[in-house]
Amino acid sequence: MDIKKGILLWLPLVPDIIGNELNLIVALFIGIAFGFILEQAGFSTSKKLVGLFYGYDFTVLRVFFTAGITAMIGVIAFGHFGILDLNLIYVNPTFIWSAVIGGIIMGLGFVIGGFCPGTSVCAAAIGKIDAMIFIAGSFLGVFLFAEGYPLFEEFYKSGFWGYPHMFETLGMSQAAFAVLLTVAAVVTFIATSLIEKE
Amino acid sequence: MKKNEYMNPYLAGFFLGLLLLVTIFITGRGLGASGAFKSGVIATVNSILPSHVADTRYYTEFFEEHKENPLKSWLVFEVIGVVIGAFASGLISNRLGFKLERSPSVTSRIRIISAIFGGLLFGFGSQLGRGCTSGAALSGMAVMSTGGIITMIAIFGGAYAFAYFFRKLWI
Known part of the structure; x- marks a missing residue:
């Protein structure tokens, strides 16, 4: 942990707080949640997965981009509030x-x-x-x-x-990039639901 | 939840995003899958032909970074978890059972060949691209990595570009 500007910046917890053996147990439990969510979402059937590329099932797109946007906004917010040191994450x-x-x-x-x-x-x-x-x-x-x-x-x-980071490559601010990607995702969600209705 | 029904995709995506966020929060990096396949291959080759591993560059580069048994890795344990979690989900939603899933328009033989060949390409591509849909595309998007997002665009763009030529496998 290190203290910057009076804010406690902890994380990531590994390897300082969580040791290597415990980290593998954590991996197992994260994997269980990962597998459970993927299966509940319908990612256990090839027909549903490739449906995206033939325009008959947009589940992959919806799950994937919702997950990516949720995690990205979470990472930015955690960084902003000093909960996560973004310089330490991979x-x-x-x-x-x-x-x-x-x-x-x-x-x-x-x-x-x-x-x-x-x-x-x-x-x-x-x-x-x-x-x-x-x-x-x-x-x-x-x-x-x-x-x-x-x-x-x-x-x-x-x-x-x-x-x-992509926003650096594109020469824009982190916030502008996050908004742009989120808007792009929402537009795609709306567009695919319209395609589905036809 | 009713049996055989899938979760709302946006809700599932939200949960997956939260899980990814928690993973980054705890471990400093995201989820993955192909990295575990790599560990599995290296462990297999190492147990059959250790001398070959010792003089093959891709393996020696791996062992420079991983001193321990290749199976004692974060991603291998995570993927074992995926098996348990998916099995539990299948059990709860009544979706367990051995099945070779294929389009009615293709024979089992063609489905087997396409599954092997598709897997081969995905496995190969994941090594070249330094990660698959999980480790490069999804986790890369979460941390806004340029490389990860470019790989994501290439995976989905590539799939769309080639989809027409393989439509008879699916529709």
């Missing part, structure tokens, strides 16, 4: 080329396989055999990447931009 690095190409390959895998890694585990847990097969395929994909790594390493590490 921000994914930006390797521009591997982010774009890796993402496109994942998108292709999504429409062919019908799952992403988290949802495949969720679906396999309730007995979906196609999800179990998808997981086996994923292991194979990770293995192939690992074995072929010398071929991909240069590309994998190219285009490193550091650890920027």
Whole structure:
């Protein structure tokens, strides 16, 4: 913990307050909640997941963007009120080329396989055999990447931009970006519900 | 809750967002899934061919950061939790049962091949992109990471771009 401007900035709790062993127990409980929510939302069926890409089921979009916006606003608010030190939380690095190409390959895998890694585990847990097969395929994909790594390493590490936030990359304030993203999400929610009615 | 019915997507999203916020609050980073797959692959290869792991760069880079057993990791425990939580949800909502889910227009054989091949691509892409829909896209969006948000756009954009060519698998 460190004290700045009279405000107690704690977190993150790990590793200072929560030790490593307890952290794994925390991971287990967070995972239980994660799996429960994903399954309740309907992420345990490939038909529902790919429905987004064929315009017959927008569940993924609604759950995903509501979750992302909720967490983002929470992170900003916690930072604002000094509950969370935003300088200490993990921000994914930006390797521009591997982010774009890796993402496109994942998108292709999504429409062919019908799952992403988290949802495949969720679906396999309730007995979906196609999800179990998808997981086996994923292991194979990770293995192939690992074995072929010398071929991909240069590309994998190219285009490193550091650890920027999107609002910095776009040259706007954090608040403006948060409002813009929230408005974009709400507009998308309304638009998809109109599409659904037709 | 009535059996077989799914939760309202906005409510589920709100709960998922709160869980992600709590996760960031406690651990300093978000949720994930493909990282556990990576640990699983590395643990498997390491138990079968330890000498091969020792002289393969991707594995040695992993072990430089993870001194312990690759399965003793935060994401592996989280994914074990996902299995338990999803199973409990399926039990409560009466959705348990072995089933190879497929569109009526494709054979089981085609569904099996597409599941393997789709998984393979997703697994490969998640390594290249340093995370999947959970760790890169969703958690990246929560912390407003440029890389995470670009990966998110690429995943959904890529899926839309390729959807037409694979429509016969689903509709």
